[in-house]
Amino acid sequence: MRSTFHNLEVAKRGLYAQQTAMSTTGHNISNANTEGYSRQRVNFKAATPIETPSMTRSTAPGQLGTGVDFQSITRIREAFLDVQYRNESQAHGTWQVQKDTLEKIEGIYNEPSEEGLRSVIDEFWNGWQELSREADNLTARSVVKERALAMTDAFKHTDSKLQDLRDDLDHSLDVKTQEANTYIDQVAHLNQEIRRVEGLGHNANDLRDQRDLAVDKLSELVQINVQEEQSGMYSITLPDGTDVVNGMEGQHIGDGISVDQITGGEIYGIVVSRDELVNEYQTHLNTMFQGLLYGEVEVHIPEGSVLAQDIEYGPEDNRQTWPAGEPIPEGGMDTTVEGINGLHQLGWTLREDDDGNAIPGEAFFLPADEEDFNIQDVELNPYIAKDVGLIAASLRVEEEDGMNKVIRGNGDLALAMGQLRDGVFQFQPEEGAAGEGTFDEYFRSVIGGLGVKTQEATRQTDNQEMLLNAADNRRQSVSGVSLDEEMSNMIKFQHAYNAAARMVTATDELLDTVVNRMGLVGR
Amino acid sequence: MKVGETMRVTQNMLNQNMLTSLNRNLGKMETLQRQMTTGKKINKPSDDPVGLSSAMRYRSELEANEQYQRNLDDAQSWVEFNDTTVGQAVDVLHRARELAVQGANDSNPQEAKNAVASEVEELFDQLMDIANSQFNGKYVFNGQKTDQPPYPTDDAYQDTTFDDGKINFEVSRSLVLNVNVHAGQVFGEAEDEDNAFATLNALSTALRDGDKDGVDQALGHLDSRLDQVLESWSDIGARSNRLELIDNRLKDSDTNMQTLLSKTEDADMAAVITNLRTAENVYQASLATGARIISPTLMDFLR
Numbered sequence: 001m002r003s004t005f006h007n008l009e010v011a012k013r014g015l016y017a018q019q020t021a022m023s024t025t026g027h028n029i030s031n032a033n034t035e036g037y038s039r040q041r042v043n044f045k046a047a048t049p050i051e052t053p054s055m056t057r058s059t060a061p062g063q064l065g066t067g068v069d070f071q072s073i074t075r076i077r078e079a080f081l082d083v084q085y086r087n088e089s090q091a092h093g094t095w096q097v098q099k100d101t102l103e104k105i106e107g108i109y110n111e112p113s114e115e116g117l118r119s120v121i122d123e124f125w126n127g128w129q130e131l132s133r134e135a136d137n138l139t140a141r142s143v144v145k146e147r148a149l150a151m152t153d154a155f156k157h158t159d160s161k162l163q164d165l166r167d168d169l170d171h172s173l174d175v176k177t178q179e180a181n182t183y184i185d186q187v188a189h190l191n192q193e194i195r196r197v198e199g200l201g202h203n204a205n206d207l208r209d210q211r212d213l214a215v216d217k218l219s220e221l222v223q224i225n226v227q228e229e230q231s232g233m234y235s236i237t238l239p240d241g242t243d244v245v246n247g248m249e250g251q252h253i254g255d256g257i258s259v260d261q262i263t264g265g266e267i268y269g270i271v272v273s274r275d276e277l278v279n280e281y282q283t284h285l286n287t288m289f290q291g292l293l294y295g296e297v298e299v300h301i302p303e304g305s306v307l308a309q310d311i312e313y314g315p316e317d318n319r320q321t322w323p324a325g326e327p328i329p330e331g332g333m334d335t336t337v338e339g340i341n342g343l344h345q346l347g348w349t350l351r352e353d354d355d356g357n358a359i360p361g362e363a364f365f366l367p368a369d370e371e372d373f374n375i376q377d378v379e380l381n382p383y384i385a386k387d388v389g390l391i392a393a394s395l396r397v398e399e400e401d402g403m404n405k406v407i408r409g410n411g412d413l414a415l416a417m418g419q420l421r422d423g424v425f426q427f428q429p430e431e432g433a434a435g436e437g438t439f440d441e442y443f444r445s446v447i448g449g450l451g452v453k454t455q456e457a458t459r460q461t462d463n464q465e466m467l468l469n470a471a472d473n474r475r476q477s478v479s480g481v482s483l484d485e486e487m488s489n490m491i492k493f494q495h496a497y498n499a500a501a502r503m504v505t506a507t508d509e510l511l512d513t514v515v516n517r518m519g520l521v522g523r
Numbered sequence: 524m525k526v527g528e529t530m531r532v533t534q535n536m537l538n539q540n541m542l543t544s545l546n547r548n549l550g551k552m553e554t555l556q557r558q559m560t561t562g563k564k565i566n567k568p569s570d571d572p573v574g575l576s577s578a579m580r581y582r583s584e585l586e587a588n589e590q591y592q593r594n595l596d597d598a599q600s601w602v603e604f605n606d607t608t609v610g611q612a613v614d615v616l617h618r619a620r621e622l623a624v625q626g627a628n629d630s631n632p633q634e635a636k637n638a639v640a641s642e643v644e645e646l647f648d649q650l651m652d653i654a655n656s657q658f659n660g661k662y663v664f665n666g667q668k669t670d671q672p673p674y675p676t677d678d679a680y681q682d683t684t685f686d687d688g689k690i691n692f693e694v695s696r697s698l699v700l701n702v703n704v705h706a707g708q709v710f711g712e713a714e715d716e717d718n719a720f721a722t723l724n725a726l727s728t729a730l731r732d733g734d735k736d737g738v739d740q741a742l743g744h745l746d747s748r749l750d751q752v753l754e755s756w757s758d759i760g761a762r763s764n765r766l767e768l769i770d771n772r773l774k775d776s777d778t779n780m781q782t783l784l785s786k787t788e789d790a791d792m793a794a795v796i797t798n799l800r801t802a803e804n805v806y807q808a809s810l811a812t813g814a815r816i817i818s819p820t821l822m823d824f825l826r
Contacts, residue, residue: 032534106567112578112788122586129590133597133692136670304688396667396688407688409661409669415693421587422696440583444576451572458569469543473536480533487821 002050002064004514007507013067014500017044020070021493028481029490036213038075038479040205045071075205077479079228082212085471086219086226090264092464093220097269098277099457101169105281106454108161111447118443120154121292122421123147129418131393135411136350141388144414148364148380155289159375162282169274173259176221176267181252183218184236187211188250191233198232218244222253223264239263277453283429284446286375291427292439293378294339294370298424299416302332305395307346308360311335325404339425340364340417347392347413348406358406361392361413534820541813548806555799564790574787581784588777591695595770598692601702602763604658609709609756612719615650616749619643619723623742626730633733640730647723651677654710664706666690673706680720683713694769700762708755717744717751 003009021042031037049063110116127147131140190211197204211234215226218236224244227235236245238261244251251257253267262268301311305328313333314320322333337343344364351359366381367373384390394410420439427435427442435442558564565571565578625631626639654664654674661669666686673685685706691699711718722744729737 102569103567106569109568111568112563112565112575112582114582118579118583119586122583126586126590129594129693133594302689302691407667407686409667409690410688412691415691415699418590419693419697421583440580444579447568447579448572448576451568451570451575454567454569455572469539472539476533476536476539477531480531480535482531482533484821487825491825 010067011500011503017068017070018493018497025486025490029486032481036209038077039481040075043071045069081475088468088471089219090223092468093266094269095460097266099461101273101277102454120151124151125418125421128414132411132415135393136408141391145388166278173270177253180221183214184250186214187245192248221265221267287427287429290373291425293365295425296336301328303330306397348394349392350389356403358397358404552802558790558795565788578788581780585780594692595694598702599766606759608656612653615646619646620745627738636730640727643727666705717748719748
């Protein structure tokens with residue numbers, strides 16, 4: 001048997017339910033621009049009817065509905081899309097950082113230009129060529145000195161720029177690690193909150209959104225796997241199985257997790273950039289300069305030259321020594337010297353020692369040999385920097401009054417130095433086979449390789465960006481707030497609310513009839 | 524999503540997509556603008572790694588070429604100077620020969636022969652001057668000892684003092700040319716019978732002594748010396764020709780290299796401007812579309 005007030009109860013439930021739906025609509029609209037928010041929906045269900053089947057049922061027909069119940073408020077989200085998004089996100093992070101680094105290295109090497117290393121080296125060779133024509137000209141000697149200084153400066157400058165880049169990467173590694181640790185803590189904390197709320201039978205929609213957002217952010221930085229446990233808590237692991245978040249426990253990078261364990265995301269990108277990319281181009285720079293200064297290279301010594309040092313000549317299986325001080329025979333001689341330094345030490349300077357003997361060339365650049373080579377330590381021999389007369393340009397001395405006197409007009413050493421432009425050097429890269437080629441060839445291959453690498457990184461970054469956007473779009477398509485939709489829902493709920501209210505009025509009128517107008521016959 | 528089901532679209536997606544495409548369009552414009560302002564299509568290695576490699580090679584070769592050109596200009600000056608001085612030596616020897624012929628004539632009185640002898644002595648001095656001539660402060664006939672005269676004294680010719688080292692200029696890749704001739708080639712070695720100075724000396728002595736045989740012998744030596752000098756002279760002429768050929772080749776290869784460099788590296792301005800225009804239009808269109816898509820919602824149409 002139903003109550004007289006049954007209809008009021010039904011209408012009241014309608015009012016409550018539609019109002020809840022309106023509130024949720026309002027919540028959705030308000031959060032339309034909240035990062036990580038997923039739209040929420042009130043799930044309505046018809047309330048339990050009276051007269052459920054039983055032994056004592058009434059004979060009145062049918063089940064009588066009792067209005068509406070709202071069962072739950074749920075967020076609309078697909079976990080699968082989250083997995084996709086996070087996969088693309090970590091790959092995007094890795095490539096983005098590498099691309100940025102390579103572009104910076106491109107900027108540092110500054111090619112193609114008239115100011116790059118290639119240019120200062122060309123100028124250096126040209127300086128020697130000029131000197132070859134006027135071997136005793138002090139102005140030409142100063143030009144050689146200045147260009148040697150410019151060349152060492154350019155190499156050192158490039159190297160220190162690369163070092164700065166490495167330091168920058170170190171710094172961003174710290175910053176990004178801290179950021180990741182903050183997200184890890186957030187997820188662990190939210191795990192706890194969510195379990196508490198959901199243990200009581202509610203849906204912790206907004207907390208879940210926050211947690212998913214924190215995981216999104218974390219996945220940009222580090223490649224992770226995410227698993228939702230029975231308890232509603234997320235457990236996060238690295239691909240190698242190491243726990244990042246386990247229940248309410250978070251492990252910090254740099255504490256429980258070492259940076260080497262990370263295999264994707266921006267942090268990995270930074271480590272690769274620092275340890276592989278920057279390192280590679282710093283090594284290339286070293287190898288180039290080292291090769292130039294000390295690398296073996298074949299030179300031709302013209303006939304009539306009288307050298308300051310013994311040289312080796314002849315076929316490789318039958319090397320012979322030509323003694324210093326002995327004129328080179330007709331046709332000249334091919335020999336191998338150790339870079340610019342080695343060549344410089346074969347010849348003679350303009351200066352004489354206390355006995356009146358011509359002073360032979362010293363190492364042009366210091367340190368004189370390549371042990372423990374470090375670009376920043378290299379300098380033009382300070383004696384030469386002070387007195388350009390100590391540049392050896394001549395390959396010939398002549399005995400005069402028992403003393404070796406330099407032939408000042410002989411510019412053969414300067415010429416041989418200028419011709420090293422086309423000389424085939426033995427470069428000693430740290431890894432792989434020894435490189436052989438002219439300096440220009442070696443440099444070009446380094447820069448060409450850099451271009452190819454940057455191109456590849458740019459392509460990958462662009463691809464990942466497209467994939468990431470696509471994944472984000474799919475996610476947004478499911479979870480994003482559509483204002484149009486919310487508006488039409490609002491109208492829908494508003495009308496339903498109005499109708500329920502009208503129902504109250506109708507019931508009111510009905511009761512008015514019963515209470516105030518009934519039993520008044522004949523009054 | 525099931526087949527046929529339309530994708531749900533939200534305001535944020537529209538926003539995001541618009542921003543992404545606006546950014547992409549701006550990026551394209553930035554690239555084109557850089558090509559416009561620099562005039563180059565390769566501004567960094569990744570723009571075109573292969574093209575860049577060639578461009579760098581052309582640049583290096585151009586710089587080397589410029590140096591070869593400078594070396595060559597200098598070489599040409601040297602050779603021209605040698606050409607002139609050896610020409611002067613030829614003139615002197617010719618004049619000496621004329622005088623020898625004149626002096627060989629027995630009908631001339633001794634005073635006339637003495638006068639001829641005086642002129643021969645002057646020619647000796649003149650030839651000595653030529654032998655010790657300097658170009659840019661360098662003695663040209665003393666091999667690599669350009670800081671010392673080949674004949675510091677008038678009778679230095681009697682023992683070899685000059686140097687026979689070669690002055691070499693690199694005038695093109697691996698092509699080293701010798702630009703000097705040494706005193707021995709022009710004026711004769713000390714032990715040569717036809718040493719120019721010895722001959723002139725002998726001639727004037729013979730003239731003063733009225734030694735006809737001596738004059739005849741000197742005449743013979745003058746002839747053979749002239750042959751030698753003319754040979755050197757034509758050798759210098761040949762070198763000058765060769766330098767000229769190399770000069771042409773250097774200039775040609777410079778032009779070629781510039782063309783190649785330009786082809787590799789320079790932006791096609793007409794194409795860049797057209798593309799930039801297109802990119803601008805696309806950008807403006809996307810802005811306009813964005814403005815129309817983003818603003819209206821159902822709200823705008825509800826009372």
